[in-house]
C-alpha cells in the first residue's frame with residue numbers, strides 16, 4: 001500500500017505567468033493614452049457696465065470658457081461651456097448665465 005500525503009491546501013491562487021499578463025489584456029502592451037481637459041477662453045466683447053463687485057461703472061470683459069476633452073493633445077469635443085465677466089477696474093471676475101451672456105453680447 002502506497003501511503004500518500006494529504007494534498008496541501010493552497011492559500012489563495014498561485015501566482016503564475018498568466019496572471020501577470022492579465023492586466024495588459026485591456027490594451028496593447030506599451031500603449032499609452034494621453035488625455036485631459038483643455039480650456040480655451042474666447043473674448044466676446046467689452047461692455048461698460050456697473051460692476052457687481054466694486055460698484056463702479058467700468059469696462060467689463062465678457063468671455064466664454066470652453067473646456068474640451070482632448071486626446072493626444074487634440075481637442076475633440078466640448079464638455080463644459082461657461083460664461084463670465086471680468087471688471088477691468090477691480091479685476092473681479094464672476095460667472096454669468098448663458099442667457100445673460102447672449103443678452104449682453106447682443107448690445
Ligand SMILES: [Zn+2]
Pocket residue numbers: 051052053054055056058087088089090091092
Ligand atoms: Zn469692479
